[in-house]
Amino acid sequence: MRDFALMMIGAALVNNVILARFLGLCSFMGVTTRVDTAAGMGLATTFVITVSSMADWAVQHYLLDAYGLGFLRTVTFILVIASAVQFTEMTIKKVSPKLFQMLGIYLPLITTNCAVLGVALLLVEGKMGFMSSTMFAFASSVGYSLVMIIFAGLRERLALVQVPRLFAGPPIAFIVAGMLAMAFMGFSGIATS
Amino acid sequence: MGFLDRFLKTPNWGVHPEDHKRPAADVPLRLFPSPERIFMPLHQHVGGAARPIVMVGQKVLKGQLIAQAQGNISAPIHASVSGTISAVGEVTAPHPSGLPFKAITIDSDGENRWIDSEPLADPFSAAPEEITKRTAAAGVVGLGGATFPAAPKFALGKRLKVTTLIVNGGECEPYLSSDDRIMRDYPEMVIDGARLVMHAIGATQALVGIENNKPEAIAAMRQAAAAFPEIKICPLPALYPMGSDRQLIKVLTGIEVPSDARAAETGVLVHNVSTCAAVHKAIRLGQPLVERIITINGGAIAAPGNLYAPLGTMISDLFAFVGLKEAPSRLILGGPMMGTPLLHDRIPIVKGASGILAFNAAEAFVPEAGPCIRCGNCTKACPMGLLPLEMAARIRVGDLEGAEKFELQDCISCGCCAYVCPSHIPLVQYFSHAKGELTAAERSKLRTEATKRLVEAKTARIEREEREKLEAAARRKAERDAAKAAAAKAATPVAEQTQGASA
């Protein structure tokens, strides 16, 4: 149990998908102008990562490992992820047209969000069991959502302040992202004993 | 009242600007000689503009009705000098835009002859409605600066069963001393006017709030009110904006007027001391509101002080009377905190004009605005408990709805935040801008809705006309067919016979 908890904290905070592994930076800069959009994106990505990692585990275990088809890993994973994204897109369109409009092009782009494939590949590398890999995927995506929401909050404030013209817009956003990453480095000091 | 009470009662908002009221406040009131020509604006109050009822060339007496009130919230306008109407035209409005508005020009005959007046002999035995009616007919509006017509406010107070009348002698704006002067020179008029207002609204007590930087006014008013136990003179700490109604109510009665309610709904009604004096004149002397005390002050004025001047007098005439030391760098109608900047001095004074300030270059200097350093001084100063820095930041980037979420509509534009801002950010202008834009957006939304209704009405009308046309055509066709059939019938016997024969 303790190992589970530690693994989840590690996945969410210490080895954060965005700030430590630098995955999913496209959506990190793209949809963090408003907190509600970022939260929606975080929710959608959490769903996709969790579901696809479960499916990927099954594919890896029962298909690729069983028949020695390791070289097909990337193709099959992308296939699974793309289907999960399509499914999510349809659901969101049905449930919340407003969120659908706000996420815009970034919603189908979850397919190519490297955080999704990255987490799936990390799971294979870690050779985890079904339960722990699902937990790991979920914790990673929660970490992703957390950073998205924090950064969106920062950018909402950033939009109001008078930034010197040289830094206005994306430059100051990148500087803030760097500071946020440095702040998250502090989590690596969590004592495990 | 113990020391601790006093300490606890001190409000935790507001600012202490240097008041600059003296020496102008101590100079005896001067009577402004009748000007050669006055420009009587038709819109000197909140609500609908008055409708002129005089012709060019017509002779009028002082106090004669020259424009009627129009609509529920409006006030009539009376001639402030006797003479001849020379034009019904336009004059620059006392407004920051410098746009013109309608005004009646009267060439004075220099005699200042009053029209015959009919004072109310015993107002306290008359019905309260009679006082309200006469106040409305005299064109009395709130003279503190809001210029809301007094009579509808009386009616509102009566309807909502107001128990307490608050007489506002706060005059917290620096430089101004017209209310101070009226309390010093005519305290009986103010007290009597307050009693008349109490009678009109059915109030049982009156609290006169006067800032403690006006000891002479407090003494004079105490003496005048000595005979009337229901009127209490309450000295107030000198603090800006003490003269704002919500703040005054809070300090005097402890009641906080809710954001979405009017003061009258909490059982109190606020009237300015000058308004009370105007009510007194309207009822006891039968004189409409055509003159007022106006403070002329500022570094550019040679002999600052208070003038008793007819409404509609050009500001330039007043300046000629008091003398200018130098060309004013900035002109303000009202006080320096909330007053209206004027573009030039060819503007007539109106009912709400409590003062004209002519600032010299040193007084008019405005430092350049810097960025917000989030010191939070503005939030401490704000008497409404708002967050000016948050609102201004949102307005700056055009997020007006965001500013509205910080209760922008509760802002009273008192200027405390801008006064204390170490970065000299023109916060009030941000808020005025945003409020104006939001009102305009609201208006255009209403307009869109009205347009939709009009379009629907037109479509419905055209459909109806088409239908009627079709129906009429069908009817005509039926009639024609019937006529044809009848004609055919008349001609058929032969045909039938032949048909029958052939069958």
Added chain:
Amino acid sequence: MLMSVGSLAAMGLALGSVLGVASRYLSVEADPIEAELLAMLPGSQCGQCGYVGCGQAAAALAKGEAPVTLCPPGGKATVEALAAKLGVKVDLSQVVDSGPQIAEVTEEICVGCCRCIKVCPTDAIIGAAKQIHNVIREACTGCSSCIDVCPTEALAMMPIPVTLQHWTWPKPASAQH
């Protein structure tokens, strides 16, 4: 070889059928956003956008076929509202906002032909045959459909005059930064 091809094909088939079933159950019939967009448009059916009326324009907007800047009478406010609703960014400085305008009749050259009365979508023009027409300012939406039909060019679009009631404080100069 056969194994890999077969497994990929099988996976594709399985996932495809799952999506197919899902799309059937999660299909969205009408675009609910269309009604909201229609409510934002002026509704004067003036046709300046190139569509027959506001309903068609709203449908095109919902489909993403029309730019949010399509409505000239709506001005900047409408563009902003539409952009916010559709979640698109728009450079407002590119929007030519000539300010709200309304039609005005030059009385000297109006011949009283009544043509403008027929085309006005809001019945904002009054008059009768051989009588000088006039525009009711409050009802005119500034759609300018009457301008083209006037045989004597007596109708022209004029900016709405700024009055004391409509004037608003400008944004402080320091805000432009």
